[in-house]
Amino acid sequence: MVRGHTESHGGTHEGRADGWLVGAVVFLVLGLVAGPAEALFVREHTRIAHGAGGLSLVNSGSGLGTAIAALGDLDRDGVVDIAVSAGGDPGLGFPANGAIFVLFLRPDGSVRATKRITPHTAGLETPHLEGTRFGRSLACVGDLDGDGNPELAVGNHGPDDRGAVHLLFLDQSGGVAHAREISRDDPRFEESLQFGESLEFLGDLDGDGRPELAIGDSNAPRGGTNRGIVWIVELDPQGAVLDVELLAPGEPGFGAPLSDHQNFGTGLANLGDLDGDGAIELAVGSAYADEGTDNTGAAWIVSIDDDFAVRRFRKIPATHPAFLDRVDYEDSIGHDLSVVDDLDGDGIVELAVSSASHDGHGYDRGAVWIVFLGADGEARQVRKFGDQSGGLTATLVDHEGFGSSVESIGDLDGDGVSELAVGAPGHPSGGQSTGSVRILFLRGASYAPRSTLEATDQETPITTPLVSDPTGPLPQARTFRKW
Numbered sequence: 001m002v003r004g005h006t007e008s009h010g011g012t013h014e015g016r017a018d019g020w021l022v023g024a025v026v027f028l029v030l031g032l033v034a035g036p037a038e039a040l041f042v043r044e045h046t047r048i049a050h051g052a053g054g055l056s057l058v059n060s061g062s063g064l065g066t067a068i069a070a071l072g073d074l075d076r077d078g079v080v081d082i083a084v085s086a087g088g089d090p091g092l093g094f095p096a097n098g099a100i101f102v103l104f105l106r107p108d109g110s111v112r113a114t115k116r117i118t119p120h121t122a123g124l125e126t127p128h129l130e131g132t133r134f135g136r137s138l139a140c141v142g143d144l145d146g147d148g149n150p151e152l153a154v155g156n157h158g159p160d161d162r163g164a165v166h167l168l169f170l171d172q173s174g175g176v177a178h179a180r181e182i183s184r185d186d187p188r189f190e191e192s193l194q195f196g197e198s199l200e201f202l203g204d205l206d207g208d209g210r211p212e213l214a215i216g217d218s219n220a221p222r223g224g225t226n227r228g229i230v231w232i233v234e235l236d237p238q239g240a241v242l243d244v245e246l247l248a249p250g251e252p253g254f255g256a257p258l259s260d261h262q263n264f265g266t267g268l269a270n271l272g273d274l275d276g277d278g279a280i281e282l283a284v285g286s287a288y289a290d291e292g293t294d295n296t297g298a299a300w301i302v303s304i305d306d307d308f309a310v311r312r313f314r315k316i317p318a319t320h321p322a323f324l325d326r327v328d329y330e331d332s333i334g335h336d337l338s339v340v341d342d343l344d345g346d347g348i349v350e351l352a353v354s355s356a357s358h359d360g361h362g363y364d365r366g367a368v369w370i371v372f373l374g375a376d377g378e379a380r381q382v383r384k385f386g387d388q389s390g391g392l393t394a395t396l397v398d399h400e401g402f403g404s405s406v407e408s409i410g411d412l413d414g415d416g417v418s419e420l421a422v423g424a425p426g427h428p429s430g431g432q433s434t435g436s437v438r439i440l441f442l443r444g445a446s447y448a449p450r451s452t453l454e455a456t457d458q459e460t461p462i463t464t465p466l467v468s469d470p471t472g473p474l475p476q477a478r479t480f481r482k483w
Helices: 018-033
Strands: 011-013 041-049 064-072 081-086 099-105 111-117 137-140 151-156 164-170 176-183 198-203 212-217 229-235 241-247 264-270 280-286 298-304 310-317 337-340 350-355 367-373 379-386 405-410 419-424 436-443 459-468 472-481
Touching: 064 151, 064 419, 081 137, 081 419, 151 198, 198 264, 198 280, 212 264, 229 264, 264 350, 280 337, 350 405
Parallel strands: 011 041, 064 137, 064 405, 064 436, 137 198, 264 337, 337 405
Antiparallel strands: 041 436, 064 081, 081 099, 099 111, 137 151, 151 164, 164 176, 198 212, 212 229, 229 241, 264 280, 280 298, 298 310, 310 459, 337 350, 350 367, 367 379, 405 419, 419 436, 459 472
């Protein structure tokens, strides 16, 4: 199977119907006239794991890298910091409890200092977190209470496996000053089955001074089995839920067909306002959607107005031409998502789409795709980072699950390009499934120059519908290059 052009560079530190139509034309023209440009690649990476990258606090079976959230510069040392969860940290004697590690980073991506948060951490003591896999999802929700420190939203399975979300009000050291629970027992969430499976901060969508948090539940049985929903929750400064809105295919404005077991909501990413129409675009993963074959997955780009109504939406399936010959049976793309700063200089952010079960050169080794977006939310082309591909020199191992989590974390080394953190909870560093996080230092990209395209590759006009309910689909002609 042709996998496309691959770059290999660098070393390793171990240590959003008019505007959207216009956008399509603009990017079509740019794609045809752009001059030679360097391809996107990983120029180097740092592995953080037990005994590597300055970390030595994890234990065998911990599953470090289950979820990742960028915290900004928490300790004010000039370098961004991250929170990373371990789905089950048996170091405390409770294998299913989980833990979160606040990692204070150095410019090279290694760890300078660590703070561990567990269900028993001061400010968080509660019996409801026993055996709940604390940290199944993470999201930084900004500074809710105005104390200068960010808050961290943490999803967990909950005591009855129905899920819950805790808001941790952090201090500068990474400790928990106090916490607030968003409970699945709230009747407004009665349709949820695994509440808090995914999380994403949306900012203040309606301009009322109160921010919103998106909470995914891909197993919710709304209209069928495991179809999935996303809740948009408005919060007050103390983290209390003020209002709740529902986002799901089949709802008004979102008349997309969705069959059972599509699992809408596995991953979330706030793309901001792609096309400048005043509505944000939210990327939503649907990792177990059957696109061409079983469980290949998809990502949705949903445009949401300031009154929380869906303005338009687009689906990027694994069968999309941009993914041609790159996605396999049960790859489940969309397991996690992250917005990535503009890498090709076109003024539009990119989208990282992960697949923890992509085989690569083995089995379930995992991969992350960078999807280059147009202002209309269409995928123009993709770049894969995985097992010895995209410049990632590391050899991944079977069942590593690279891409179980992915997060753009900001510019660590000051070169003007944000780094990407990718979790691999099955990585066997220092023990079985101890887990790891790799910090990928990227080199910026544009369209691949024609000289790098194989002789059999060609530019192919593609028509993909942009859905704008209720007026129906608007065909958008685009050109893709196969890498």
